[in-house]
Amino acid sequence: MGEDRHTGNWLTHPITALVLRIVLGCVFIYASLDKIRHPDLFAEAVYNYQLLPEVAVNLVAICLPWVELLSGSLLVLGLWMQGSILILSGLMVVFIGALGINLARGLDVHCGCFITQSTDPITILTLFRDSLFLLLAFYLFWLYQIRGIETKFSLAQVLKR
């Protein structure tokens, strides 16, 4: 495992990785807050996607925002980063899949991605925005999982000292 090896490539620069890690973490933290505050509205958004059995709708609406909040916070703090990156990458794949299926179906459903009370319908732009987040998650996955880089900008490293 390398430790923040910077070989002149901006893509693997520790500051780039840190900034993008915080951006992705904050996106998920922000996305979770309104859903935690309004589980009823988020449950309705989940149901409207018509992808889950109805018994799972409320359970997902109650637990998923906490997965987002915890994973996002751990990513920002730099604790259990590999696990949180794996989850966030998986979530983005699932979200994009769900958005894509409903776009293809032509269902007039609301995204429920950040603001549960939003009435903005899903568009190709929603899909594009989420694809950027997925790219970000894959980048972090490549950096910390495949390349195995350990960053010094993390609580895990501070605790090791």
Added chain:
Amino acid sequence: MKRSLLQSIGIIIISGALGIGVHAFRAEGIPLMERWQEKVLNEQLTGGFPAVSLKQVKEAYKSGAALLVDARDPEFFERGHIPGAVSLPVRDFDSVFPKLEEQLRAAPRVITYCDGASCEMSVELTEKLLFAGLEYIEIFTGGIQQWQGAGQPVVAGKN
């Protein structure tokens, strides 16, 4: 990769416990499982206003957590209504509402009902109550028919 998977499982378990744990202490929570198709059908019947099921009305009736409001004409209320319910006929709303206003505003939750799924008086009453500035109003779409059909008690008499 094994470490990532273990961490992921840990995060999911902790998040699930946090979600369900916090949810258990929330007053305005949703049930962990819900019959969504039934709920959506009910809401279609209520013109988009929140609907409550027979089970929820039974719970509210037992705990006294909600004030049940009968929207039917007084003679039907007098013949038989849900125990504890008050009569606020849509037809006489303007004259009866001021007498019940204090009680209605003090109630944490108000549930309106009429005969059953085919009657629209509870929806009309809900509109009027919301227009009068009340909040947290739900409609029991099954009405007195479903209540009686389920063997629940009915009492006769006036308000």
